Amino acid sequence: MARERKFNTVDLFQAAKQLLLEYGYDGFTFSLLADRMDVSRAALYKYYENKEELITDFMIYEMELFLHELKEIEKLNGFDQQFDFLMDFIFTKTEIHHLIKAALHVLAKLEQTNINKEKLEKLPLEMYRYLNTFILKGKEEGKLKSHIPDSLIIGFILQTVAIPNHFGVPHQEWVNSIKEIIRQGMFNNS
Amino acid sequence: MARERKFNTVDLFQAAKQLLLEYGYDGFTFSLLADRMDVSRAALYKYYENKEELITDFMIYEMELFLHELKEIEKLNGFDQQFDFLMDFIFTKTEIHHLIKAALHVLAKLEQTNINKEKLEKLPLEMYRYLNTFILKGKEEGKLKSHIPDSLIIGFILQTVAIPNHFGVPHQEWVNSIKEIIRQGMFNNS
DNA sequence: AATATAAGTGACAACAATGTAACTTTAAAT
């Protein structure tokens, strides 16, 4: 008994993602999104009470997807292979880093009453906890230095994707160098 | 023959800095700044044509200050001491990292006509060039691995200040661990 | 004391985003 929908949620999130990466959280508006979806602005209000709710919904979707894909790591044996997988994986998902940052930005402003707040707060922690088991494995296998805090190891690895390649070093060389620094540092052994 | 000024540029920049870090570039408004300075909004327009001009002026001031203080590094002898100085220095100036990011954000939107554009573009490069001589020294002394791109080494070091310390690791342990990772990596030698 | 002039203010129009309410359209169910 209802009319056909002009757009689906996945397409909407796709467009929202592009706009968020292009304009940032503050630059993102319903007008922009409505235009891009060829739909009236008011139509969006049928599904989302406001910008916050739409964006938090989108972020939860995006981070769950990321976490789901990350779990492929379990299929690999041994820490070394998993380390390589993780590094390559996050470099195919550089956007997630920006989105997580945006998520923190949103969280700071979020109304206490927002339904999504709790869920959105949990997801980064879940990711950390998940990666933590990976770190633990590395330490148990004697691969990772045991005296370095787990959270720093995780943060360090995730942060590398945000290093700006101002001078256009070729991607593979860039990634390989980063892996080497993480593994053995940038100093020569003396 | 003129009335006394209610505020000076340094105080203004101080307030602007706080507001920028608190609200981000987009959240920063003349109303906010005027309120904080106990001055009418229109008064600000006597000195700056718009938000862009004020913020770019401020950023140039801030980055020049940073660069100036960084040059203390020249008083130290040998790469090892300079490395330590640099690491400690950027950790006393974590805001500069956010400001540089904001600067890039501004640059992207800046009108071609903006007088400050050229100058603002040059400063990060100047900083890179300056740090580059430091990197070169490390390579010449045989301390730094010569096959890792200079720009990555610099970016890597600068980026470490942005790693979020979600779990509140004590500052000194945090910084020391970062130094160790940068120097020798997070893997055990095998 | 008079004056010139920079410093500062208040008020206005223009613009854009937000959220809502009354309306129209479409298609499935009866």
Added chain:
DNA sequence: ATTTAAAGTTACATTGTTGTCACTTATATT
């Protein structure tokens, strides 16, 4: 064919920022 209800649109009031202009205030110079 009629009804029903969700999908979508148009139009409006509200809010806040922006930039500008005419105006007032204060002070150094004459």
